[in-house]
Amino acid sequence: MIHHVLVLIRSQLRNEARAGEVATIIIPFGAVALLVIPLAIGIDTDLLARIGPGLFWVVVLLFGVIVTHRQSASVDRPQRDMLTLLGVDPAARFAATTIASTLLLLVFELAVGAITIVLYDPDLTGWGWLAVILPLVAAGLAMIGTLAASLTSGLGGRSALAPLLVAPIAIPILLGAAQATEGLRVGAGILRWVLVLAVVDVLLMLAGVLTARPLEES
Amino acid sequence: MSDAPVVDVTGVALRRPNALILRDVDLRVECGEALGLFGANGSGKTTLLRILATLVRPTEGAGTVLGAPIGTPHAESVRPRIGLIGHEAALYPNLTLDENLALVSSLCIRPAMTASAALAAVGLGGAGRRRAAHCSNGMRRRAEFARMLVTQPDLLLLDEAHVGLDPEASGIVQHLVGEVVARGGGAVVVSHERERVARIVARSVVLSDGRIEPAPR
Numbered sequence: 001m002i003h004h005v006l007v008l009i010r011s012q013l014r015n016e017a018r019a020g021e022v023a024t025i026i027i028p029f030g031a032v033a034l035l036v037i038p039l040a041i042g043i044d045t046d047l048l049a050r051i052g053p054g055l056f057w058v059v060v061l062l063f064g065v066i067v068t069h070r071q072s073a074s075v076d077r078p079q080r081d082m083l084t085l086l087g088v089d090p091a092a093r094f095a096a097t098t099i100a101s102t103l104l105l106l107v108f109e110l111a112v113g114a115i116t117i118v119l120y121d122p123d124l125t126g127w128g129w130l131a132v133i134l135p136l137v138a139a140g141l142a143m144i145g146t147l148a149a150s151l152t153s154g155l156g157g158r159s160a161l162a163p164l165l166v167a168p169i170a171i172p173i174l175l176g177a178a179q180a181t182e183g184l185r186v187g188a189g190i191l192r193w194v195l196v197l198a199v200v201d202v203l204l205m206l207a208g209v210l211t212a213r214p215l216e217e218s
Numbered sequence: 219m220s221d222a223p224v225v226d227v228t229g230v231a232l233r234r235p236n237a238l239i240l241r242d243v244d245l246r247v248e249c250g251e252a253l254g255l256f257g258a259n260g261s262g263k264t265t266l267l268r269i270l271a272t273l274v275r276p277t278e279g280a281g282t283v284l285g286a287p288i289g290t291p292h293a294e295s296v297r298p299r300i301g302l303i304g305h306e307a308a309l310y311p312n313l314t315l316d317e318n319l320a321l322v323s324s325l326c327i328r329p330a331m332t333a334s335a336a337l338a339a340v341g342l343g344g345a346g347r348r349r350a351a352h353c354s355n356g357m358r359r360r361a362e363f364a365r366m367l368v369t370q371p372d373l374l375l376l377d378e379a380h381v382g383l384d385p386e387a388s389g390i391v392q393h394l395v396g397e398v399v400a401r402g403g404g405a406v407v408v409s410h411e412r413e414r415v416a417r418i419v420a421r422s423v424v425l426s427d428g429r430i431e432p433a434p435r
Contacts, residue, residue, distance in 0.1 A: 003324075011317070012310075015313055018312035018313070019311075079310065081268075082365075084273060085271065085302060086322065087294075087325075
């Protein structure tokens with residue numbers, strides 16, 4: 001199973017790297033979204049530094065949905081049938097798609113994070129924690145996106161349905177991430193918010209692995 | 219391969235909330251036999267192939283595919299012995315043909331051929347580095363045939379595999395079916411092109427109104 005997961009991750013990442021949509025479309029759009037807000041509220045550097053981290057997470061959530069959905073949708077029915085007939089376990093497919101999406105989301109987070117630092121100049125005290133928070137958020141969003149793509153697979157209007165499913169389920173992740181970074185800014189403890197993110201990720205992983213087969217059969 | 223039929227199903231039906239797609243389908247494919255399956259658009263041919271591929275569970279009926287009872291978890295065990303070529307190519311569009319076939323080879327339990335040898339065998343030896351998205355429909359079809367050479371299925375299911383093929387590629391279909399039959403496996407070939415298919419199958423049936431009938435001579 002691990003062999004299957006590794007082979008699929010490599011193929012999916014290579015497929016996405018060649019398509020180049022994350023690098024050439026989604027990251028620039030995320031950057032534009034971050035750029036528009038300072039233009040709208042004016043040059044109030046204190047305010048921008050305060051709201052920057054929150055806006056970063058909103059952009060990660062909204063555009064991250066597109067990244068994960070795009071990645072999950074890249075494996076359509078003919079490919080799924082082929083993988084099924086090759087004996088690839090649905091849980092292995094879930095794991096591979098999730099890990100590939102997580103890596104893409106991490107790239108997206110790092111690119112958008114750098115833009116946030118340049119445009120908003122947030123207080124970076126204690127931000128070593130981001131080495132934990134960014135992967136937890138990326139993994140959570142990736143799992144939600146992969147689950148949503150499985151749930152809406154074969155349905156008409158799936159490209160609209162999947163983001164609608166993802167956004168509400170992602171609220172605990174957005175809340176945990178935003179509260180953790182706010183805690184860093186004001187010097188409060190953030191461990192419980194990191195735990196919230198970790199628990200959400202574990203629950204999503206269990207849901208994804210346990211429902212992979214029933215969702216495929218349905 | 220044992221002497222048991224490759225496909226032996228009776229009374230297969232598939233109901234959907236607003237439609238009865240298949241009703242009371244009886245179908246038998248012996249070892250070493252290729253069967254032609256014809257029928258009008260929407261008659262349920264593709265659905266029947268997906269049931270035989272164990273990808274869809276019938277709502278009624280019983281029987282076996284490669285000895286495994288259909289519609290049960292046991293059917294999963296025979297999946298790696300089934301090869302299905304559907305309407306759309308199962309290729310990752312931004313991977314090259316070589317990479318697509320290498321992926322299949324890496325996931326396959328016992329690949330019978332390397333990716334490059336399989337591509338060469340279907341006349342795509344010089345196109346291995348071309349991305350699937352940049353290939354013509356005919357080339358993508360050939361790549362699918364190459365996939366079958368790598369996986370060497372005991373049950374080959376072809377869903378309108380002749381569409382858009384030149385005569386040389388049609389010869390590859392004939393070769394593929396012939397190989398499976400010679401190994402003692404079975405093949406079901408769905409098509410609208412009866413004359414072409416008649417050359418490669420021993421027997422044909424028609425799916426009409428959700429039921430199987432013998433094909434008119």
